[in-house]
């Protein structure tokens with residue numbers, strides 16, 4: 001429920017003006033400024049009492065929906081939500097509160113939130129009524145500048161439908177399969193650079209003759225450098241050279257932007273009450289950083305588009321990257337194409353880097369899975385030292401690799417939670433949902449829901465994706481009762497358009513890393529997931545990095 005600051009200001013100004021003229025009988029004459037401030041404060045207090053206490057506790061039409069117990073008087077479940085990683089309290093509620101598809105909870109200042117929990121309710125919000133549930137404006141203003149305000153991620157309704165139709169061909173599998181050699185060659189380059197760094201570290205540590213080269217590396221930064229280069233070449237046709245050069249400007253810009261920041265957190269909280277366009281104009285350092293980064297990323301994308309257009313005009317465009325395919329479709333203005341490319345750059349590299357970070361963490365914890373996967377990789381794929389490449393068929397025919405990829409994406413989906421807001425009065429599973437209600441879509445809760453995945457939902461088990469017998473159809477959905485149980489890429493018209501791209505890229509990167517290296521936890525305490533501080537934001541990653549002892553395994 002947003003503060004109606006326009007109405008409050010209009011009433012304060014109108015009544016304040018009358019008071020300042022002495023135009024109200026029996027009311028004292030006052031200065032306009034004093035009257036305005038006093039009236040504004042009075043209305044604000046009335047509004048706060050209504051919005052924080054009366055409405056959520058006595059009058060909301062959402063009262064009566066199942067909800068967690070133990071609310072604080074003013075801040076509902078806020079302490080629990082902020083005390084645990086994004087999505088974890090929701091997971092506990094999904095698995096413990098009996099419900100028919102919708103759970104209500106109260107957040108900061110008792111703001112109402114709904115969690116959608118059942119396949120039918122999810123299908124309604126994400127597919128059949130997807131345009132009734134839109135992305136809140138606060139999201140657009142907080143991350144839109146970096147992710148492209150007019151790009152596919154933030155448009156709604158007919159505009160979104162049209163953009164999606166024009167971009168879909170570029171993400172069709174017949175194009176993605178041409179990108180496997182790009183994914184593989186960049187994966188090899190990354191593994192070679194890592195091997196060199198590890199050998200050099202090991203030489204300095206002088207472990208003694210016969211020992212295998214090993215060193216502790218922060219896997220997240222290597223993953224970000226690799227995925228930035230991959231989206232550069234496969235998405236935009238430009239090699240940013242981030243693997244080769246860790247100080248690459250674009251890489252540094254994104255690292256800086258996605259680093260946890262106190263000011264970003266405060267602005268995010270203020271965004272719950274104050275309009276995004278206003279916050280965006282505040283002269284604070286975080287805004288300055290974001291605006292400067294957005295200018296740099298925008299200029300990089302604009303430059304690339306001009307380069308490609310010139311190639312197209314000279315009829316020299318034979319590239320297979322997404323930008324080239326989108327340009328040839330001709331459905332975009334230059335300005336809009338810049339926004340689309342900004343979306344692909346950010347949405348397409350942080351997410352996969354997060355998956356790689358969690359992948360290495362999970363494999364370091366599950367040594368048996370790691371060595372079984374390495375055996376399959378070494379048996380089926382060409383050694384990295386040779387010049388041969390891999391095709392989509394090579395990867396498709398690796399059941400264990402695909403099972404591990406799916407299970408990592410289920411267990412630690414990079415996007416723990418995303419938001420929607422009802423754009424009109426509507427309903428979910430027959431429950432009335434008033435306009436303006438915030439809906440939480442929580443992959444981290446649904447992907448581990450016991451009602452959909454069974455009693456072992458909380459366990460990391462790639463075998464759930466391997467058919468138990470010929471004709472075992474359930475394995476294709478990991479044994480879950482519905483496709484909606486796997487929410488990593490969402491579903492419906494707003495699902496991730498880059499899903500096939502991301503899975504192929506992730507499989508190639510993971511295969512190359514696991515084929516060459518052995519991974520062990522550096523900090524043994526982290527075997528307990530609860531000990532890892534997780535950075536929220538759009539993607540979830542370990543806040544202090546993920547340090548892993550990495551050993552070069554000879555012979556591949």
Ligand code: HEM
Pocket residue numbers: 152153154164235343344347348349351352355413414415418419488489490493494495496497498499501502503506
């Ligand atoms: C493991 C990797 C990835 C994950 C988990 C992921 C997840 C998601 C999710 C959850 C959404 C929906 C967000 C929302 O509506 O609130 C989304 C949207 C999107 N993703 Fe991905 N993504 C990944 C990789 C990629 C890649 C590689 C690309 C591009 C090359 C990409 C491009 C997009 C775009 C353009 C949208 C907006 C689609 C629309 O609104 O129609 N993503 N992604």
